[in-house]
Amino acid sequence: MSRAVVVDRPGVHRLVEGEPPVPGAGEALVRVAAAGICLSDREVYHGRRDPGYVRYPVTPGHEWSGTVEAVGGGVDPALVGRRTVAEGFRTCGVCERCRAGDTSLCTGGYDETGFTRPGAFADHVVVPGRLLHPLADDADLRAAALLEPAAVVAGAVRAGAPEPGERIAVVGAGTLGLLAVQFLAAYGPRELTVIEPRARRAALASTFGAHDVLTPKEADGRPGHYDLVVETAGAPTTAASSCLLARRGGRVVLTGMFTAGATGIDPVHLSLSQLTVRSVFGAPSAAWSFAVRAFTAGLLDPGPLITHEFPLERYAEAVELVGGGDPGTGKVLLRP
Incomplete structure (x- = not known):
């Protein structure tokens, strides 16, 4: 079975349970190891995010790490079992800006995991295989959940x-x-x-x-x-x-x-x-590669930023902690 936090509308959420999602053509199914909560996730929960940048109901979670469990057609099966992170922006890949490498400036319309597509406050998340950035076999997935802000x-x-x-x-x-x-x-x-x-x-x-x-x-x-x-x-x-x-x-x-x-x-x-x-708003693909290389080389260690970890069942408590003003609060993770 697979669980997911669903925010139906601002201030209203539930924990749902069902069969794990199935990756379609070009997609990968990832078991989530850890997912970071940021202020934008709090904005989603409280309804303070610009309506053009969220689509309810939604499973939040755009900062995450995990392990590939299955892939759909057209995705390299050798990725199964690999530790990974993934870009959040679902870029079109064909507009002028994407073709120039400026993927964070995609003109195809805003579409992002955790805001307009189901995110990683769940046991599993499905993402396009082309957005995966595989990690080393011994990568610390707890720390790797912060590679999105690092990118x-x-x-x-x-x-x-x-x-x-x-x-x-x-x-x-x-x-x-x-x-x-x-x-x-x-x-x-x-x-x-x-x-x-x-x-x-x-x-x-x-x-x-x-x-x-x-x-x-x-x-x-x-x-x-x-x-x-x-x-x-x-x-x-x-x-x-x-x-x-x-x-x-x-x-x-x-x-x-x-x-x-x-x-x-x-x-x-x-x-x-x-x-x-x-x-800077978001991160282009090249910045993701840069961050992953630095993490793999040991030049970047986000782990010490993490101060709190919660299970999915305590999502509401965790999201309220973020931006709550406690100087002892650093990065807050959900650990499915």
């Missing part, structure tokens, strides 16, 4: 093009920020500074490879100091403040999810400082 950060790091010996700042020490610190530390920066107001998260940043940790107020004393600034907080003021931290001719990458009313970037400062500003 987003990998996209940001690649967009920022860090070079050895540079001065780099990471704004925010949440999941994305701490993963960014691990990636960026591998480039050998001269300075790697994390800007974070929460003391507990700041302390964790140091163990992940940050050379220095500043509060936002302390960071105000370093305008124009950094070659590269990777923003991960998504707070109302952090897009604008990140640009002020960058040196003239520097680079800024925005990965936080901003809400309406956030402080805008000063166009005069942007123009006179000749900044390069990039943004």
Whole structure:
């Protein structure tokens, strides 16, 4: 039998049980080992996600890892038994952006596992075989559940093009920020500074490879100091403040999810400082491959970010913990 959490509508969910789904042509059936919960999953449960980016009823879960149990026609049968993760965006693969490799900019319409298709808050999930990224036979599937946010950060790091010996700042020490610190530390920066107001998260940043940790107020004393600034907080003021931290001719990458009313970037400062500003939403296939390679090589270890694990039966409790304000809460997993 196979269980799945189903959110019928905002605030209403149930745990259903039935026969395991059957993969169709081009698909793979994966037994879920672990699935991460993020703020977007909380938005789905509370009905705060943009209606264009969710389809009820839905089984959430877009950050996950597992083992391939079966494949449909046209998928390599050698994948059965392999540990794996998979891309979430169900891209068309034929539009101009997909063919250029920018799969996170697919113009075929939004379609994503865990939002518009059944996700991994379940014993099993079915995904297109072309989206699988197989892992090493001894991969830690608990830690691998965080490879989805790691792929987003990998996209940001690649967009920022860090070079050895540079001065780099990471704004925010949440999941994305701490993963960014691990990636960026591998480039050998001269300075790697994390800007974070929460003391507990700041302390964790140091163990992940940050050379220095500043509060936002302390960071105000370093305008124009950094070659590269990777923003991960998504707070109302952090897009604008990140640009002020960058040196003239520097680079800024925005990965936080901003809400309406956030402080805008000063166009005069942007123009006179000749900044390069990039943004990231989701992860293209190349960023997924980058993250999986770093994980396999031991350069990326998301495991220490995990603080809580729950069974499927405690989904409601787990989702309320995420974004609840407890400074001791890091990454929360469901373990089917």
